Each structure stands twice: as structure tokens, then as C-alpha cells.
Amino acid sequence: MADQKASTSIEAVESGLAAQGYIASRQIATAVYLSQQIEKPILVEGPAGVGKTELAKAIAAWRGMKMIRLQCYEGLDEAKALYEWKYAKQLLYTQILKDKLGEVLGGAQTLHAALDQLHDFGDVFFSKEFVEPRPLLQALEQPGGCVLLIDEIDKSDAEFESLLLEILSDFQVTIPELGTVSAITPPTVILTSNSERDLGDALKRRCLHLHIGFPEQRLEERIVESRVHGISQTLRRQMVGFIHEIRSLDLKKLPSVSETIDWARVLVLLQASELDTEIVKDTLNVLLKYEADIEAAAPQVTTFIAKAARSNVFG
């Protein structure tokens, strides 16, 4: 593609992603830059909701590429991820072949001669026409390159990992009947994982390993700023400070960036100008997804608001 921007430096990556509304830390930007330069997939790990999937979307939008997404789940296999034969069409083809068999084999006297002619005829039964490309194969066939997002790889079976190895290291797949299909333009591959199970060393070795944790306070404020319009600076600071206090608690599920953004939207909708105990208690269910967590956090709300307000003054 002509308008494909070559990311010449890490700053360019950072600002490019920022233009798509994705505020990347320097580590993330370095990872994206390196993955383009040395053509390696990025394996992104981190808690749910810190923007792992968003990263892939932002890269695709920024570089003007198509994004192909493969959502992993238990039982995902070759036929759903890589390619499948179009069985119905193959059946039709054999029917047609049967009708035309006389013409093809016309004039053959013996069975042997007929077989020879059949061999000469050329076998299209297993050919490109009858392959139904699934996401992985599609990604290799994009002429302009694409962003291939393999989401939640930890949810898939261990066998599926091995299937990915060839794609990840050489950007090619081997279909036994057809041979090896190589990528026209190597896609940018992003794998995400919630660390539900440990991934194999072979897979990890082929990737750059990026861990996205909860962002620092300043960064999170910038993220909220870019994602939620019409939120005042005081409120933004207060709410991010409050969330950082919440994260220090021992909870079942800590609120992550996506919850922060949701909460900011809720606060804007409720036209809150600053945090107070009442409004926080009413909207705590946006932040915390377990009853036990809400019960654990509720008594601390007042202190946390005070703390957030204080750090606001000094910060």
C-alpha cells in the first residue's frame, strides 16, 4: 500500500498509535517498533482489560491495514483456524467429472490406457479452488499485509500452539495436498494471553514478549483523556487516583483500564464534577465485578476519596 507509513522511530509509533486513541507506554511502542523491524510476532500478556486487543486494533487503524482476528477457544482446530476443503463443491466436481468421463477417456481401449489418460487429465480435486481459507491462511494471502490478531491464545489447546509455530516463525503454512503457502507480505502478528495456562517455550521463543500491566497514574489519566470526552481535569485526576487506591486492595478482580474508561463515561453521564462518597458508592458496580469485592471496598471509599483528593493537591 502506498500510504503505508514506515515507522521510522519509536516516537513515530507512539504518536501514530496516539492518533488512533491508543496511548502507548514507551515499552509498548518499542515492542511494536521492534516487531516491525525484525519481523517477529508480539505475545502480549497481562490482566484482562488493559488494552491488549485494543493494541492490535490501533496498529491496524494506524497503518491502514486490514485486521484479521482469530478468537481462540477450547477445541479450536485446523479446520476452523487454517483452511478447510469445500466438500460440497468437491462433490459437485466429481459429479461433473462423472458426466464428462466419456469425453475425457474417449477412445481408450483398455482399462490401463484409460487410467493413463485419467492421470494425464490433471487433478483439480485437491487444488486451490476448493480451499476455504480460514483466518490464518487469509492473513497470509493479503497482498498488502495485515494485522493478524490471535486473541486469548491461552484458551486454546496445547496442540493448537504447535499448529501456529510454522506461521509465527516463517509466515507460511503447509497444506499437505498443495504444498507450502508463504505470506505475500508478512503480517504483523499479535498474540494475546491472559496467562490462564503457561504457554509452551517453543511458542514463546518465537515471539517478543510484552507484558502490559496496569498503567501508571499519569498514563492512565492520558488514556481517559483521549477516550472520554468532556471529563474535567479535576475529576479525571480524582477518579484515576481513586482507582489506583482500589488496586492496592486484595480483590478478586482488580479494576483495569477498560473499567476506568467505563467508569469515567458513567461519571460524565451522571454529570459529576468531582468524586463524593454518594456517587462512588452508587457506581462502584461499574468498577468491581464481584459482590465480595464491592463489600470489601465499600467501607474504604471515604478514605480513598480523601487520599485521591490529597494526592491531587500535591500532584
Added chain:
Amino acid sequence: MRENLHRFFRAARGAGVRVSPAESIDAMRAVAQVGVSDRAILRDALLLTLAKSQDEKLALGDCFDLFFSQPEPRQEQAEADSEDAAQGTDQSPSSGAASEAAGREPTEGLGPLAQMLLSQDRNAIAAAIASAAGAASLSDIRYSTQRGIFSSRILDAMGLQRLRDDLDALTATNPSLAERLRAGLDALREAVRDTVSQGLALYAREEAENLRNDILRNAPLARIERRQVEEMRALIRKIARRLRERFSKPRKRQRRGHLDVRRTLRRNAAWGGVPFLTAWKRKHRDRPKIVALCDVSGSVAQVSDFFLLLIHSLHEVVDDVRSFAFSSHLIEVSDILETKSPEDAMQEIMSKVGFGSSDYGSALVDFEKEFMSTLTPQTTVIVLGDARSNNLDPRADILRRISERSKRLVWLNPEGRLAWGFGDSEMPRYATFCSVVRQCATAQQLERAVSDIVATYQ
């Protein structure tokens, strides 16, 4: 730079980050892309390519900071220059002349090291130490006891012998200069010692840890020192992780058993009993179920503690564990172990049943009365204890019934085989009803024992 990166990879391996050749190539390519001018970016790039998990990232980050904490010569040079310049402008010309005069003192005829020390060229000294460290292959250092030998090797490589000769000669001719040189030598020794310590911290951490773990693994659990308890717990956790990794992966193994004649015949009735389609029996595989009976009386308590810690950190592998503790009276402790931290749990168990004199007979009676129903034909029963029942009735008959009701009965005894049967040990009498009896005094034996038990279910 390439040399430095290779040394860094070695240091990374020392810090416990597995760096394969392929990864080091990737890291090299990445570094070639980002350059080495910005240390933060270099750090990110190395962390991205080499580390493959969050723990590794932390370890590697520390390693990076330590590795590059050596003062960078060039910067220091600049500082030194500016300092010199500042001094030059501040101080009166006379003192400047004096120092110059001192510099012009007859240093000819001295060895290069002596000249270097006298000229106080920190930059050159640092460079010389670095190259001497390379010559002495400091990166091979493994144990803290090697510090002395590496220090002396580095000093030798720098030309200590020549310096000594110079010192001897100067003491006779120019005592004040000799004094300065001696001070310089002391400073040099210190600098070399620091370099070696840093090298030790960089390259030898994992080796030292392995050695310590090795010793710990084979140390008798019962006689472990208090300060080592924490380390031992960490080791047990490591063992648990290894066992989990080995056994938690669902292995696809042939589950087909013998030919199922009845179903084959029925299925092929349509063909007049000619077996076109065959039906096979499936091998049944059990999920591990473990019932553990642990003696927590004085001598065995420590071993039981570690055993319980191990068996209860195997959730992924063993989904059904029930543990019981006794010295004379037996209680169930599964809940305590599940809900509390290992330290608190053990304390509570001890306060409830610990420190009594052991009475296996009454403990077995308690078990039969209350918990016999927990045993199924799939259960492995593990008894951990020294079988010293203080000459009370051992009630081996109950153990026989337990053995009959369960899949296997494993007895782990922390005492050596030689002691079995002597004094009040009832081991031989109990052993007749056990599927396996083994000694279990060290962490290694504990690991093997548990691993074998779990493996029977695979």
C-alpha cells in the same frame, strides 16, 4: 559492543533467565535496530526479546541494572576533565604548578601499572581492570569462595609483579613516591575486589542457588535449622510447581483396552456375526484421590509440615486431598490447610494435636470410627510417620482394613531403614499391609515419593 552483549547474555543466564542461541540472535538484531545510545530503550529491547515471562522480566531488569552499573568510562572522563578544569580555575596558579611538578617527578623506569596508579588516571585504571578481568575470565566465577583467586588473577594480569619490584626499588630511592604508590595499590585492590564481587553477583547467582538447593534437597527435613525453614518452603513450592507441570497436562495416551466380545458380536449381528466392526473396551483412568495421615508428634512434625505443604499445593494435579493429623488423637486438617497460610496452618494444627507422644493405635481407631467412609477403591492412602507407638497397641488390624478398602497404601517413614523395627518401632508389623514403604527424610525423597504416587494415576 558485541562482546559486551555476549557477556550480558551470560549474566542473564546467571540470573536464571534461559537465553537460547536463537534468542540471543534476536536480541542482537533488536539491538542493532534500536542502537545503544539510549539505555532505557536498550533495556526495553533486551527485556522484550530475552525474557519470556513476568518473573524473568524482573530478574533480567535487575541483571541489566547491575551489569551496566559499572561506571561508563567516557562519562567519567568528561567529569574528571571538568573537575580538573574547575580546579584549575579555582586554585591559585602556584598549586597548579606544584601538582604539575609532582607529576613530573621521575616516573621513568617504572612499570606501566605503577605509572598508571601514580598519574591517578581513573579512566585508564578502570579500563585496565576490565580488560584484566576479561583475561582472567571473570565470567567463569561460580562460588563466593573463588573471590580470592579471581582477585589475584586479575591483579597478576595487570602486572602486580612488576609493581612490587617498582615498590621495592622506590622505597629505597624515593620513599614519598613509594608511599603514594602503596596507597594507589590499596585503592586498586579495593577496586578489583568490587569488580570481582560484582562479577560474582552477575554470573554466579544461579549456580550458587543450585548448589544451595542441592544441599537443601538432600538435608534431612527433621533436623533442619530454623533459618532454613523459609528456604525449604520455597524449595518445596518449586518442587510442587515442577510436579504440577509434569502431571497437569492432559496426556493423550491410548485408552483402548481389550476387545469387547459382547458388544462386537451384537454390533455385527447384521453380518451374521462376521466381525466387520470391532468394539473395544476402554481403559478406565482414575483421578488422583489422596488421603494423608500425618504424624505431627515431636520428631516427625517438621517432615509432616513440608509434606502437607507439598501435597496441598498440587491442586491442579490432585483434585481430592483430605489430610488428617495426629499424635495420639486424630483430626481432619484439610480445611485449615486450605484456608490459612502454611505458617499459620501448621501452628494451628500443632496447637490442636501436636507435641503429644504418638499413639498410632488410638489414631487409627479415631480414623476408623469417623473417616473410614472417605476411602474408596480409587484412594491412595499415605501415612507419614516413624511408626514409633511408645509400646502401645499398634492396631495393625485397622491398617489392614484401610489397605483393603483403598487402591494403595503408602507408608513414608522419615527414619532410615536400619532403625525400622528397633526399639518401639512397629514398622515391620505395619509394613505387611502397605503397598509401598519408603524412607522419606529429605526433600528429594519427598519429591520422588509424591511423584510416584501421582504417576500411578496417569
